[in-house]
Amino acid sequence: MERGELNDLLAFASVARERSFTRAAAILGMSPSALSHAMRGLEERLGVRLLARTTRSVAPTEAGERLLASLRPALAGIKEGLEALAEWRDNLSGTVRITTTAYAAKIVLSPKLPGFLLTHPDVRVEVDTNDALTDIVASGFDAGIRLGESVEKDMVAIKLGPDLRSAIVATPAYFERYPKPQTPFDLQHHACLGYRLATSGGLLPWEFEKDGKEIAMRTSGPLISNDGELIAAAIRAGAGLGYMMEHDVAEDIASGALIEVLEDWCPRFPGFYLYHPSRRQSPPALRALIEHLRA
Known part of the structure; x- marks a missing residue:
């Protein structure tokens, strides 16, 4: 596989996840028009339509969903491999994506997240706030913050505050x-x-x-x-x-x-928990953020 094709597959995964050329382009650091052009080129090379486009939205087709399902474990493995290199760096780096509610962001993140960013300037934290219970694995998030009663049992959950x-x-x-x-x-x-x-x-x-x-x-x-x-x-x-x-x-x-x-x-009821998928080792940047929020 050539490097250009791998880049296009990464871009496709971002578009399919975000359901938006604009948001995906912002994450990838390119223009929406260039991203759209790259996706059309990928579809032409593969000979199949991957994305269903309208004037207001974009979503993966059935073929696109099948490709995305195949890409997810491979991309997750690449991400984990790159994050593991942080163990050999002097400074933490990388991106941590978190989904939470607006209220949890106000109570849990607002008082402490700015201090973490100042301490670790090479770490980028992306926070998405919404009321829905997001599937953090399927949506590409590293962790979520929700009330304890909302956390799935198969997640690693860390309590961040009182009941x-x-x-x-x-x-x-x-x-x-x-x-x-x-x-x-x-x-x-x-x-x-x-x-x-x-x-x-x-x-x-x-x-x-x-x-x-x-x-x-x-x-x-x-x-x-x-x-x-x-x-x-x-x-x-x-x-x-x-x-x-x-x-x-x-x-x-x-x-x-x-x-x-x-x-x-x-x-009283369980307060806010940070939760992430159950795997042997979390990314160093996420571990550092958890420790900072618990302090």
Whole structure:
């Protein structure tokens, strides 16, 4: 195999994974038009159509999916071999790709990732935030960060922080207009502010547990948004009752700016974990990042 053909196969894998010439071109450091031209050349040489193109999207054809399935283990082996060379370098280098939620990025990565980047200037960290549970192996990610209850059992999982707890809160002024709920079922009579999951489009259920009984409530109210900061602002303004993480409203509760209700229905649950495929040796850059996040 000539070097040019190998480069085209690498480029094809990137396009097929990203489902976008623009995003794949940015990763590969080339223009979208040059990448598209290279893919047409690859298809002509192989005599088969690998990518189905429209004006707005690109996706692998059935033949493309079959080729991608064959390429994945080979490309993963090449990547691991290159990453292993880092053991002989003085400075860590390479790319670490992570998928996580926007909230996890805020709580886990924002406080510590900048320090890691300053300490290891030759390491590149790519973070993709979305609400969906991404298949990190199929999507080419090195690791994911999610709540512990969402991590698949066949993954290596490393806890990155304490257990979490939800809190149902509203302002004192709100409770002058509405009685405090005594059970989750009382929420149907309240103005509940809802969070819409950006990826799936569904509303985040309000989850409760007491005496071994679990309840997931579908609430309604005057505001639905996929912007958590907007919802928090509306709660603090007295517009409604909110389902928040205790960590985010602890100071408001302590100062009396917000009042918490249904405390006995909101137990603690596993916090955030970094997880990666179960293999004998992780890339040095990923190992270093894990240690930094755990510190």
